[in-house]
Amino acid sequence: MFRLFRSDFFNFEALRLLSFTAHEGGEIAEFFTAVARIKDQDEESWYAAWMEAADKAEALATEAELAGNRVAARRAYLRVANYQRSAQFMLNGLPGTDSRLLTASEAAISNFSRAAALFDWSYHRVDIPYEEGLDLPGYVFLPHPSTRLPGGKLPLLIQTVGADATQEEIFYIFPMAALELGYAVLTFEGPGQGIVIRRHGVPMRPDWETVVGKVLDFTEGYATAHPEFDLDLARIALVGSSMGGHLALRGAADPRIRACIAVDPFYTMFDLLKSRMPDPVTNTFVAGGFVPDAGWDYVFGLLGRFNPMTRWEFDFGRWMLGVPTAAQMLRRMQEYTLGTSDGVGFLPRIRCPVLVTGARFSLYSQPEVSTQRIFEELVNVPLDQKEMWVAEDTAEGGLQSKVGAFTVLTTKSFAWLDRMFGIERKIHL
Known part of the structure; x- marks a missing residue:
């Protein structure tokens, strides 16, 4: 390419x-x-x-x-x-x-x-109650009447951003396509994301289902306060890309989510380290006790000196996760996982339809490491309601988050979501 x-x-x-x-x-x-x-x-x-x-x-x-x-x-x-x-x-x-x-x-x-x-679409800025003294910023978009689906309320797409994106950036992908297809859209930024961390310094948290729960509580109240918007709370889909895909899977455990699209998510954040460090180094850290924290900080500082991408990722990771040192960042990364200490895993908690994708040329993790494992552990999602799509070519979405192929991504994703929500479309000339 x-x-x-x-x-x-x-x-x-x-x-x-x-x-x-x-x-x-x-x-x-x-x-x-x-x-x-x-x-x-x-x-x-x-x-x-x-x-x-x-x-x-x-x-x-x-x-x-x-x-x-x-x-x-x-x-x-x-x-x-x-x-x-x-x-x-x-x-x-x-x-x-x-x-x-x-x-x-x-x-x-x-x-x-x-x-x-x-916009031709209706646009509303909203403040989502999160914790005392802090609201999460969000947008609600409503489709133009000409694109509304016949005979019912508006299905709602909620998009959570990931690590380094903003809700203004992701608007160009799923939200814009959703509005053109007659979906209502809610986007938001949570702790560790976008303007929340830039303005308030609030770091990310691994239990994203808690954040999504607060967003859903707000959504229910908002729909009640605005019956004229005709939001269909029985058809809420949650979508996220990359780290946002991981977070979306966490949020999909809430039964109010009726479908989930996880684009190129990782299973555990610590896997990302394996794409940046030799196996002996990561294995040494996991074993623990051999190298003091100051030693790890020195190692990562040295690596960053020779690789600007590595330096950027480690500095950004410490900021996003709210820790001052590289060693603490690595420990915190291990908390962002779909596995659990009892071996059962988090994914069996999900019962709604799920589309999970992978990218052959991902910068972070291979489909065999994350996508396949996620798909297989969705044991309580019926086989005809879960789908795995791994893009093997860059033109078909083979780069991380389907960069360069956003139209391919939204075309396939909404075809699947329409099926899950019982939406039938016909082109009228």
């Missing part, structure tokens, strides 16, 4: 942004102009190039607004938001030390909201 950068890190992240050009999240010429100004594995050049692209797109948005061109203004503001989000991405490796991280993130949210105000 053609490469934009020599390093896997910058190449993948550039492809990630390029993937959104088909969904109003980028413009081809703007994209390649920015890429040409980026030095491989240089975070500062990455930040500067995308912020410059955002500034130029914002000027076009203003021009379109002055001309009364609603569609052009919306598209430009979506690009502004996505470029600003992408710019701050590389700063995630410097958590708490670079004010641009929060500034760019808040600017991206603001510009996404400016675009959303120009």
